[in-house]
Amino acid sequence: MDMFLLVLGLIGIIFYFYKLVTEYSPSEFEESSIESFLISGGPTKSGQVTSQDDRNRKDYIDEGRQLLILYGTEYGCSEEVARLLYDKIDALNDKDEEYPLQPRLLNVRDFKLIDWTHEQICFVVISTSGDGVPPTDAIDFYNYLQNTDVVEIREMRFSVLALGDSNYPQFCKVGHTLHERLVTLGGECVVSLTDVDMEDWTVIKSWLDRVTAYLTTAHINPSVDYIRHGDITEDNCSRKTPFVATLKVKRQLTVVETPMDKETVHCEFDVTGSELTWLPGDAVGIYPENNRAEVCCLVLAMKCTGNELGPLPASAYKTQGTPAGDQCLSSVLQKYYDLKSVKPDLLLTLKDHLGNSQEAGKLELLLRDEISKKNTRLYGYLEPREVVDVLEDFPSHTLPWQHILPCLKALQPRYYSIASSPKVDKNTICVTAAVVRYETLGRPRTGVTTTYLQDRLEVGGHCPMFISHNPGFQPPACRSIPIIMIGPGTGIAPFIAFIQERAIEKVSKSSDESFGSGRTLLYFGCRHRDRDYLHREHLEAWSSSGVLELRVAFSRDQAHKVYVQHLLHDDGAQIWALLEKEKAHLYVCGDAKHMAHDVHTTLLDIVQGQGHMTREEAEMYLTDLEASEQYQKDVWVV
Numbered sequence: 238m239d240m241f242l243l244v245l246g247l248i249g250i251i252f253y254f255y256k257l258v259t260e261y262s263p264s265e266f267e268e269s270s271i272e273s274f275l276i277s278g279g280p281t282k283s284g285q286v287t288s289q290d291d292r293n294r295k296d297y298i299d300e301g302r303q304l305l306i307l308y309g310t311e312y313g314c315s316e317e318v319a320r321l322l323y324d325k326i327d328a329l330n331d332k333d334e335e336y337p338l339q340p341r342l343l344n345v346r347d348f349k350l351i352d353w354t355h356e357q358i359c360f361v362v363i364s365t366s367g368d369g370v371p372p373t374d375a376i377d378f379y380n381y382l383q384n385t386d387v388v389e390i391r392e393m394r395f396s397v398l399a400l401g402d403s404n405y406p407q408f409c410k411v412g413h414t415l416h417e418r419l420v421t422l423g424g425e426c427v428v429s430l431t432d433v434d435m436e437d438w439t440v441i442k443s444w445l446d447r448v449t450a451y452l453t454t455a456h457i458n459p460s461v462d463y464i465r466h467g468d469i470t471e472d473n474c475s476r477k478t479p480f481v482a483t484l485k486v487k488r489q490l491t492v493v494e495t496p497m498d499k500e501t502v503h504c505e506f507d508v509t510g511s512e513l514t515w516l517p518g519d520a521v522g523i524y525p526e527n528n529r530a531e532v533c534c535l536v537l538a539m540k541c542t543g544n545e546l547g548p549l550p551a552s553a554y555k556t557q558g559t560p561a562g563d564q565c566l567s568s569v570l571q572k573y574y575d576l577k578s579v580k581p582d583l584l585l586t587l588k589d590h591l592g593n594s595q596e597a598g599k600l601e602l603l604l605r606d607e608i609s610k611k612n613t614r615l616y617g618y619l620e621p622r623e624v625v626d627v628l629e630d631f632p633s634h635t636l637p638w639q640h641i642l643p644c645l646k647a648l649q650p651r652y653y654s655i656a657s658s659p660k661v662d663k664n665t666i667c668v669t670a671a672v673v674r675y676e677t678l679g680r681p682r683t684g685v686t687t688t689y690l691q692d693r694l695e696v697g698g699h700c701p702m703f704i705s706h707n708p709g710f711q712p713p714a715c716r717s718i719p720i721i722m723i724g725p726g727t728g729i730a731p732f733i734a735f736i737q738e739r740a741i742e743k744v745s746k747s748s749d750e751s752f753g754s755g756r757t758l759l760y761f762g763c764r765h766r767d768r769d770y771l772h773r774e775h776l777e778a779w780s781s782s783g784v785l786e787l788r789v790a791f792s793r794d795q796a797h798k799v800y801v802q803h804l805l806h807d808d809g810a811q812i813w814a815l816l817e818k819e820k821a822h823l824y825v826c827g828d829a830k831h832m833a834h835d836v837h838t839t840l841l842d843i844v845q846g847q848g849h850m851t852r853e854e855a856e857m858y859l860t861d862l863e864a865s866e867q868y869q870k871d872v873w874v875v
């Protein structure tokens with residue numbers, strides 16, 4: 238056995254260095270792997286699921302005990318959980334069962350296919366997105382349930398798993414509202430409403446266990462499936478079937494000379510021939526690929542060659558170029574798996590596959606206490622580590638790769654505000670991305686998508702993408718309404734699209750006086766005028782031509798720090814007049830850690846001072862403003 242591992246290790250090392258020194262195109266990478274597999278014979282593939290099959294979407298022919306699993310997702314986690322639930326329920330069936338359990342998996346986007354009179358049990362897994370709203374695909378379903386009396390839901394048994402992040406004020410709001418609505422409509426909650434904070438897999442597992450425990454005794458009348466999955470037509474350019482765009486321009490927007498300098502990249506994608514449509518404020522979801530050198534290290538730590546063939550994960554996106562059938566492990570890891578975050582499952586699975594007692598002792602210590610986010614020893618260990626680090630910490634492991642893959646998370650698309658208006662060019666989508674690089678445990682680490690855009694995707698290269706609409710962050714339809722935009726750093730991105738449209742309107746206005754004259758104010762902030770002033774030439778050109786009133790804070794160009802909130806404070810009287818008298822729309826975009834909070838506090842000061850109010854009155858004023866379309870935020874937590 239030791240000899241075998243030694244030989245495998247040697248093959249892996251040769252393979253690793255070969256990959257590092259050779260620049261492959263992705264197709265060459267796959268071909269060479271498949272070729273060597275054919276030479277070596279490879280494992281039998283009989284009975285394996287091919288990449289084109291979706292094992293969680295069966296059309297049942299015989300009668301069975303049916304139940305519905307609905308998911309609403311923006312970033313993919315709810316879908317992953319819903320699929321796990323499907324598998325767990327499927328596994329409850331024993332072969333001799335007269336009426337097997339028949340789970341049916343449906344994206345809530347397809348809710349119109351549901352005949353509620355038929356449904357006895359329904360499990361819903363749903364996340365909350367941008368500031369308390371449903372995921373894009375779930376908006377219609379959410380509104381339908383809120384505004385329609387679905388009498389058939391009376392007596393339906395259900396449970397809701399609400400995904401969210403407690404850093405957001407509207408924690409798990411969508412799941413909570415759905416639960417309450419189902420209760421109001423007469424549904425019976427059979428497994429209590431459960432909140433999941435930041436994909437806490439311990440909580441997810443416990444809900445899955447409670448649901449499956451409930452099903453082992455629940456009575457369900459047998460019936461026949463009426464949903465045909467073949468009837469569901471995927472949009473051409475959805476999250477599941479993205480459009481493959483071509484990168485046509487890439488430009489560095491900052492001066493990078495030291496590791497301390499901000500690195501921001503501007504990309505322009507050609508989407509000619511797609512059906513992608515978007516509005517200013519919308520985002521684009523981009524599927525990245527992992528770094529090939531990192532994949533090679535992981536393959537080594539998995540004690541594989543990378544040539545092993547396997548199916549795509551069930552949740553993998555499909556493009557026209559997605560090959561049918563199995564793909565080699567290296568390629569699957571590069572495109573479809575998250576190699577950065579580690580689920581505790583990996584440690585649990587490792588437990589029974591260690592050949593060294595010292596390592597077994599170390600693992601036992603990590604898993605000794607409750608597997609939950611409260612277990613600081615366990616999560617303190619997992620937090621700074623990637624999958625490769627964990628496997629390297631237990632080099633005696635004999636875990637087959639087929640056992641490792643199910644412990645990994647699916648690689649998710651990342652969302653970027655679109656920095657271009659379709660009115661300027663409906664075939665070009667621009668993004669502005671801050672490149673993420675840092676170090677943990679003495680190793681350099683990278684953000685997957687930002688370094689994919691910056692380092693790996695070349696001009697002329699292809700990238701799968703789709704639109705994520707953002708109805709809660711849009712410029713006013715009426716052009717005479719003034720807009721105040723606050724977008725420091727990459728928060729500027731959506732405002733480029735806003736201003737482009739205002740610039741077009743200004744040109745039209747000169748020939749058509751019916752266009753209003755709403756003022757366009759931008760508060761932008763960066764460190765230095767000469768180093769990270771993003772889109773400077775455009776902003777200054779718009780400012781000179783009168784399209785834009787531009788205010789810029791350079792935080793480090795003078796002895797004292799100056800941020801956007803200081804400029805807002807200086808302009809307090811003007812801001813107040815615009816908000817109160819002209820009903821200006823106020824937009825805030827950027828990283829939420831300090832900025833959104835500081836801007837909000839400054840706005841409170843302005844409202845209190847200029848409006849001659851008490852602090853409480855000012856808070857109420859801003860709360861009302863936030864509830865209206867006058868104050869819109871698109872902030873992300875870092």
Ligand SMILES: Cc1cc2nc3c(=O)[nH]c(=O)nc-3n(C[C@H](O)[C@H](O)[C@H](O)COP(=O)(O)O)c2cc1C
Pocket residue numbers: 309310311312313314315316363364365366367368369370372400401402403405406407408409410435436872873
């Ligand atoms: C831009 C953005 C906005 C979010 N807004 C909220 C929110 O208002 N409330 C909340 O509880 N979680 C919020 N979240 C967290 C998500 O609900 C959480 O990451 C969840 O696990 C995503 O599940 P999904 O992958 O199924 O969409 C937000 C996440 C992002 C990236």
